[in-house]
Amino acid sequence: MKVLIVSDNHGSTSELRLLKEKYATEVDAFFHCGDSELSSTDEEVRGYYIVRGNCDYGVDFPVDITKDVQDTRFYVTHGHLYGIKTSLQRILYRAVEVEANIVCFGHSHVRGVEMIDGILFVNPGSILLPRLYKEKTYALIEKDNEQMTVRFLNTEHEEIDYVTFSISQG
Template sequence: MKVGIMSDSHGLTSEVEKIKERHQAEVDVFIHCGDSELEKADSIMEGLLAVRGNCDYDADYPDYVVETIGDSRFLVTHGHLYNVKMTVMNLSYKAEEEQADIICFGHSHIAGSEMIDGRLYINPGSIRLPRNRKEKTYAILELHQKEATIQFYDDCGNLVKNLRNTYTFN
């Protein structure tokens, strides 16, 4: 099972479409963690499990989504309602409340992943305005039994090697 994760595209359309096309044969589900700045009904957003960010004005987007993908329970949110630029503590409370295994969020534009208390947190970064690195990034998560491998790519599809991680769930 593979999950494509992007966030903070801030009005980009051709870049989002290219990412979807580039990985459509390998990815089972695409997630957008908010701040697309596009209407939910926009054809670019079709097929994306998407949430509302602080720069999204379409009320048709939910603030968060809890979805079972494969054998894992995902919590997808933008992160601004949980103050993720300061800490993931508030988000961790929501993850616990929703019994989520994997938490996907954006807002900070900082790409990364980490396992905290048996839960995997993934921020795919931004494909428009990255912070703390020059690459505009998105991520692909591969789930296989109790193992999760997360790989990050730049907007041209090149692997960002120093962000790759593999995690094991208990």
């Protein structure tokens, strides 16, 4: 399984279009964690499972999505409704409620990955306005039998960081 995660493009469309073109045949799903500042009728967001962020003022997108990709359940939200800038505790509670294996969120514009109670939390950073790091980033998550890898890439599609997790079976 391989998915692409992006967030916080704040109205910029070229990055979304280029990511779709580059990864169209390589990933099983495209997730957008909000603050696109676009409409569901915009061509650039077609093909993305996308949620509404705090800067998305329309109601075109849901505030969260639960989506199964192969044998993995994703929970996608922007993060502002869960106070992710201070703690992941509230979003962890929600992840447990929906039985998510992986939680994808944005809002802080800070890329990061963390495993909590067997649930993987991924923030891809921002594809337009990063914080704490200079690189504009998105994430790729790959999972095979007993291993999961999260790769962070910049807008030139160069890997800048990665984290690998072992998955316990059973």
